[in-house]
Amino acid sequence: MNKLWLILLSFTIINYSYANEENWWDSSTKAVVNLWNTTSTTEFAEVWENVTPKLNEVLELEQQAETTPDSVWLGLGTDKEDLNQEINQLLDEAVEILSISNTNNIREAIRAEEERIREMKQDIAKYHQAQITAPVNSTWKTTIADYEVKIKQLTESIEQSNTHISKLKAEFAQELSNKGLSISTEQLEVLLSSVVGDDIIQSSIVYNNIKQISQQLMILTEKSGEDINISQRYYGMYTVLLKILLHMQQNFINKIENQYLPKIANIIIEVKNINVTTGNLLRSIHDKTHRKHLFANLQAQNLTLQTAELYKKHLIKQSYKIVKAIKKTRQDLQIAQNTYKTVRIGGELINLLRSSNKSFEILLNIQVPDLLIFENKQMKQEFAILTQKLSQ
Numbered sequence: 001m002n003k004l005w006l007i008l009l010s011f012t013i014i015n016y017s018y019a020n021e022e023n024w025w026d027s028s029t030k031a032v033v034n035l036w037n038t039t040s041t042t043e044f045a046e047v048w049e050n051v052t053p054k055l056n057e058v059l060e061l062e063q064q065a066e067t068t069p070d071s072v073w074l075g076l077g078t079d080k081e082d083l084n085q086e087i088n089q090l091l092d093e094a095v096e097i098l099s100i101s102n103t104n105n106i107r108e109a110i111r112a113e114e115e116r117i118r119e120m121k122q123d124i125a126k127y128h129q130a131q132i133t134a135p136v137n138s139t140w141k142t143t144i145a146d147y148e149v150k151i152k153q154l155t156e157s158i159e160q161s162n163t164h165i166s167k168l169k170a171e172f173a174q175e176l177s178n179k180g181l182s183i184s185t186e187q188l189e190v191l192l193s194s195v196v197g198d199d200i201i202q203s204s205i206v207y208n209n210i211k212q213i214s215q216q217l218m219i220l221t222e223k224s225g226e227d228i229n230i231s232q233r234y235y236g237m238y239t240v241l242l243k244i245l246l247h248m249q250q251n252f253i254n255k256i257e258n259q260y261l262p263k264i265a266n267i268i269i270e271v272k273n274i275n276v277t278t279g280n281l282l283r284s285i286h287d288k289t290h291r292k293h294l295f296a297n298l299q300a301q302n303l304t305l306q307t308a309e310l311y312k313k314h315l316i317k318q319s320y321k322i323v324k325a326i327k328k329t330r331q332d333l334q335i336a337q338n339t340y341k342t343v344r345i346g347g348e349l350i351n352l353l354r355s356s357n358k359s360f361e362i363l364l365n366i367q368v369p370d371l372l373i374f375e376n377k378q379m380k381q382e383f384a385i386l387t388q389k390l391s392q
Contacts, residue, residue: 047100047209048216054094055237061087062240091247098206098244103175107201110168110192113161120154120161127151176201179208193383195260195390196318199252206248210241235340242333249326256319263390264312271305307382311390 065083127147134144173188181204183191191197217234278298285291 043100043102044209044212047097048213050100051094051097051209051213052237054090054097055240058087058090058094058240058243059233059236061090088247091244094244095202095206095248095251098209099202100209101175101179101205103172103179103201103205106168106172106175107198110165110172113165113168117158117161120158124151124154127154176204179204180211190314193380193387194314195387196252196256196315199255200318203248203252206245210245213241214238232340235336239333239336239340242329242336246326246329246333249322249329252322253319253326256315256322260315260390261312261319264308264315264386267386267389268305268308268312271301271308275301275305303378303382304386307379307386310379311383311386 061083065080065087068080068083127150130142131144131147134147135141136144169188169192172192173183173185176183176188191200194200217238221234275298278294278301282291282294282298285294
């Protein structure tokens, strides 16, 4: 039986079975959860079940804020600032719920394998160092040959982990594609290595889940029998979804502007200072061996500087994209709020809910990561190192 037909039938039955609006809402919410559990993945059912109470809470607090004073005497009672803090907390919680996805599990698996590879490489370095003082033959000490066996085993394990990572990345790309974010292999590498990659991934998951929720709210609105109170309630929840998007996007911008870009700026300043010191040493030192080391240091510093500048451009470009997305979301929210306040019949709500799906697709496409051009393998590795520094 067609899934959509089942959902519509369920909502129709609910409409005729529940006269009380609160019971109607609770029952329709359970119906959506049950249908998605039996006819689709439980992933969306979990999101729906957990996020709809948050949407209701935010909606109620916003309605309360309309009659709440801007400030209260001696801090006695609740003012708008108190309510805004509660709303922001609920929006944070809603973003976390809307980020639920199997994509996160795959991302964590990739991270675990990458960490395992780093640890194995550290062990290999230790074994190479231990070989320097290890005996050639011994009955109770680890010999050079013993260390060689350990190194070979770890090298093979690293190759296996790299193969596993490749498979996980293919699964990861497919999951993102299923959620509307289609990217190339090269873009995926940038996404996974960039400090803002997780934010972009989270956005794609949230957009996808919000799109599905808005579709369910549209169905509920259609099946409410054009009841004004019920229709307005659903549409009010849709406006909250847009506020969640705006909240998430603004947090994204804040991270870039207040955390990542200042750190990159500090790294660039530090490297430039070291670069000047290295140049001064080169002018004053004539020993060939020392000069060779200094030239090597200078090359490494220049590579870090070039990569940091590339990273800075990458973050600024992504910031511009999010600013563009914020502008789009704000426009959608203004229209939604205006409609929410002035609507009189359910049909107007449904038309705007239908058009919202295209908006979510536009927002998703805005955030597709740019393809970074690394001049060499060393620059790509340096990019990954800078990502670790920015994440600290």
